[in-house]
Amino acid sequence: MVPHEELARARLLAGPGVGGPVARALERITGRPVEHPYDSEPDGPFLYVGDTLPGALRSPRLLWFHSVNAGTDALLAAGPWPRGALLTRTVGRMGERIAQYVLAWVLAECQSVPEHTAQHARARWHRVPSTLAAGQTVVVHGTGRVGSAVAALLRACSLHTVGVCRTPRGVPPGFDRVVPAGGDEERAALADARWVVSTLPLTGATAGFFDDARFTAMRGASFVNVGRGACVDMAALEAALRSGTVRRAVLDVLPQEPPAADDRAWRLPHTVITSHSAGITADEDVVTDFEACWHAVAEGRVPALAVDTGRGY
Numbered sequence: 001m002v003p004h005e006e007l008a009r010a011r012l013l014a015g016p017g018v019g020g021p022v023a024r025a026l027e028r029i030t031g032r033p034v035e036h037p038y039d040s041e042p043d044g045p046f047l048y049v050g051d052t053l054p055g056a057l058r059s060p061r062l063l064w065f066h067s068v069n070a071g072t073d074a075l076l077a078a079g080p081w082p083r084g085a086l087l088t089r090t091v092g093r094m095g096e097r098i099a100q101y102v103l104a105w106v107l108a109e110c111q112s113v114p115e116h117t118a119q120h121a122r123a124r125w126h127r128v129p130s131t132l133a134a135g136q137t138v139v140v141h142g143t144g145r146v147g148s149a150v151a152a153l154l155r156a157c158s159l160h161t162v163g164v165c166r167t168p169r170g171v172p173p174g175f176d177r178v179v180p181a182g183g184d185e186e187r188a189a190l191a192d193a194r195w196v197v198s199t200l201p202l203t204g205a206t207a208g209f210f211d212d213a214r215f216t217a218m219r220g221a222s223f224v225n226v227g228r229g230a231c232v233d234m235a236a237l238e239a240a241l242r243s244g245t246v247r248r249a250v251l252d253v254l255p256q257e258p259p260a261a262d263d264r265a266w267r268l269p270h271t272v273i274t275s276h277s278a279g280i281t282a283d284e285d286v287v288t289d290f291e292a293c294w295h296a297v298a299e300g301r302v303p304a305l306a307v308d309t310g311r312g313y
Contacts, residue, residue, distance in 0.1 A: 012047050021287075047065075050065075059082055065088075071201060092284065098199070105222075109222060140197045142200045155175075191218070198227040201227065208230070210225075225252060234255060249268065
């Protein structure tokens with residue numbers, strides 16, 4: 001935990017993107033001025049709020065870094081994490097935003113929006129049937145805050161929700177049931193799924209998680225990725241889209257962002273790419289989550305948004 005006496009005298013530094021109303025809110029919460037980044041290590045304990053941590057500040061004097069983003073994989077991959085430094089993240093209403101994004105694409109497919117859009121472009125009138133989402137199965141990989149929010153909204157629309165995680169411990173809110181990753185139960189769930197949604201963070205265990213075996217286990221499901229792009233083997237996804245084991249793909253994240261104009265991702269069949277925009281963090285999210293973390297730290301508690309830097313989430 002952050003020592004209380006060091007927290008009391010720590011300076012508050014912030015990245016270049018933290019300014020205006022957010023900076024003023026941080027000053028109100030902490031009772032100290034926001035200072036913008038240093039090229040060299042400060043001479044005493046400090047907190048840092050931002051999206052990246054400059055190399056010069058990966059220091060034993062760093063008490064706490066609060067990320068303005070939900071994902072911390074790039075931050076942890078950039079270099080050794082300072083020993084003992086607390087890492088917290090911003091989630092805010094991201095789960096709600098991502099859940100609505102997923103629901104929008106589920107309903108768009110049920111209402112044949114891609115087909116109607118294509119017909120409109122050709123000035124063609126042809127009746128296209130719709131289907132109901134209710135009663136169909138969605139498999140959500142990742143049962144944390146975002147995955148649970150996605151499942152809860154889809155379940156409210158009468159979809160059957162199955163969660164997949166490494167070690168199930170009960171059934172989180174929003175899910176009808178949860179199965180462990182990597183076994184027969186997951187393969188059976190994928191075979192039954194009409195939609196498969198990834199909300200996975202990127203760790204050593206999830207890189208390339210969606211591989212040929214998982215895509216082959218699907219029987220015409222549509223795949224939606226709102227987690228991390230590198231969790232998907234893109235060659236395996238392309239093969240599955242071409243063979244039909246995956247009906248459609250909606251990719252809000254890619255292994256390389258932004259993709260180059262000649263990236264094969266742009267040419268995947270039956271695929272829509274969105275610009276990592278499903279769960280954009282708002283200023284109010286940063287302020288709300290930092291304030292909750294600040295009160296927890298000040299009271300000697302581990303914040304709910306603390307990241308296990310060894311596990312990566």
